[in-house]
Amino acid sequence: MQTFYIHPDNPxxxxxxxxxxxxxxxxxxIYPTDTSYAFGCRLGAKDALEKLKLIRELDDKHQFTLLxxxxxxxxxxxxxxxxxxxQLKSHTPAPITFILNATKDVPKKLAHPKKKTIxxxxxxxxxxxxxxxxxxxxxxxSSLILPNxxxxxxxxxxxxxxxxxxxxxxxxxxxxxxxxxxxVDMTSGHPEVIREGAGEVESLLL
Numbered sequence: 571m572q573t574f575y576i577h578p579d580n581p582x583x584x585x586x587x588x589x590x591x592x593x594x595x596x597x598x599x600i601y602p603t604d605t606s607y608a609f610g611c612r613l614g615a616k617d618a619l620e621k622l623k624l625i626r627e628l629d630d631k632h633q634f635t636l637l638x639x640x641x642x643x644x645x646x647x648x649x650x651x652x653x654x655x656x657q658l659k660s661h662t663p664a665p666i667t668f669i670l671n672a673t674k675d676v677p678k679k680l681a682h683p684k685k686k687t688i689x690x691x692x693x694x695x696x697x698x699x700x701x702x703x704x705x706x707x708x709x710x711x712s713s714l715i716l717p718n719x720x721x722x723x724x725x726x727x728x729x730x731x732x733x734x735x736x737x738x739x740x741x742x743x744x745x746x747x748x749x750x751x752x753x754v755d756m757t758s759g760h761p762e763v764i765r766e767g768a769g770e771v772e773s774l775l776l
Contacts, residue, residue: 571734573726578602578743581700589741590704597738598622600714600729603637604695605665605768606722606748607729609712609737610637612705614677618738619710625736627717634680635667635689636708637698643708647676648690654756657774662692663699666769669755680710687757697743713750724748 574585598618611618648670672681672688726742752769755762761774
C-alpha cells in the first residue's frame with residue numbers, strides 16, 4: 571500500500587496528483603473527508619469496487635454515494651427539480667449525504683437496485699476537494715467501517731495496520747474526528763432524515 575502524508579489544510583499538489591493517479595488506475599484509496607476517513611475509487615472502477623465490497627462485506631442492496639466537487643456535476647447523476655436544487659445549494663458543502671433519484675448515467679452497479687437512487691455529497695475538506703479537482707469527476711465513496719464493527723476507523727496508523735494488504739493507497743492526514751454524515755432522503759418530495767449525523771438539517775425539514 572502506498573501512503574501519502576498530506577497536510578490537512580494545505581494539501582501538497584504533487585502528492586494529490588499521485589493519489590489521483592492511483593484512482594485513475596482503478597485502485598482503491600482511503601482518504602480524509604470532512605467527517606472521517608473513507609474509501610474512494612473512480613466511478614467505473616471494477617477492481618476497486620470489488621475490493622471495497624469484499625472488505626466491507628457489502629451486498630448489492632448497498633446505497634453508494636458520489637462525492638462531488640460542487641453541484642454543477644449533479645444533473646449528470648441525479649434528477650433534481652428547482653426546489654430540491656435550492657435546498658441542496660443552501661446545504662452544501664456539508665457533512666450531509668443526499669439520497670436522490672439516479673439518472674441513466676449512473677452505472678447500474680452503483681444505483682440502488684430496487685429504488686434506483688444514488689447518494690450525493692459535497693465535502694468541505696481541503697484534501698477531498700483537491701482530489702476531486704485533480705480527478706475532474708465525482709469519486710465513489712464509502713464509510714470506513716469494517717464488518718462486525720460500528721465504529722469508523724480514525725487513526726491512519728491503525729488503518730494501515732488493518733488494511734495495508736487490501737487497499738492500494740492511504741492519504742494520512744493525521745487522526746480525524748469520527749462523525750458520520752447526516753443522510754437525508756430527498757426522493758419523496760419531502761426531505762426525510764434517515765441517519766442523524768454531523769450535518770445540521772433542521773432548516774431543510776421545515
